[in-house]
Amino acid sequence: MKAALQISLLFLLVVQCVSWSMPPSDPIPDPKSTLPRRQALLWISGGLVSTAQPANAFENKISNKYDDRPKRRGPQPKDLGVAIRQSLDQEEYVGLKGCGPAPNCFSSTIPDDPDHSVPAFIWPKDKDQEAAFLQLEQVLKKYTPGQNGVDGGGFEIRTVDAKKGYIYVQYEALKNGYIDDVEFAVIPGTPERSVQVRSSSRIGYLDFGVNGKRLNFIANALRAEGWEAEGVDYKTHPLYTEENRL
Template identity: 30%
Template structure:
């Protein structure tokens, strides 16, 4: 676990917002307004409980993932890279008012991520939209 890094202490939902992305390009967030970090939230038409359960099921089906924190409207999981064990922190916040799930995916270490965080969220979105 040489490249795991320390778990950030700024994660979670604060006043309806996930933590902002750092200036580095190795983070995406649906609540970010700049083009480098912005990604669309997940949208759903099912019951909110079904939507967050679907996200949980998708996370659990993916390799090298571990759910760290879970509540009725929030999921936080760690995703580990296959080769060197880099850890990314991935969060999902269920916004019942807008029928969206806000997302944030950030690398713990390094600067660039070669688009891995964006690709991960888009892969999760593709599976989510098939449900």
């Protein structure tokens, strides 16, 4: 009897220790409830960005001529997607990743950085968000690798979530295999029907006009579908234009 009691007490002690060591499960947050901003934002945008790296060249590249060259794809940034950021004035804002000082990046969520800021895209009034992003996806699928001498290594749409309003695409340079990251996103608190955009090189200082040419090609295709899409105006970006010798 005494031995049985000791075994029972030992079993209860083990169960209690296991319960103490296990982390509590995270409940699914209710969007209508009051959550800390960071937790709510992580729930909204978390897991959207694909972290898988391309093992080989994209299938839609324009040539195999430079396959024997070492490729410098660079690491994928860990902070892509919609998140709480800090402006140049150290003020918090919700948006896509900003740009560094190099003239190889554009983002529409950093209005206080005129050297890198571009206007958001505006979808037509007759579409809701989901329909607009499905249309945007189709436009992106029709992108022409090698247009204007850029992105000859092809591209791949890595993430699409029309309901949340987010698309992530990777584009590759033909010769050296540089990978550029391009994002399109609906940001809470921004004007209605607006799609924030970011296009950036991973490595290097100059981009020789690649990001500007890419965004302008996409913007032109969207305008043909009834969108308001200004793209990159070289006259309002003299630093980018001069340093990249455009």
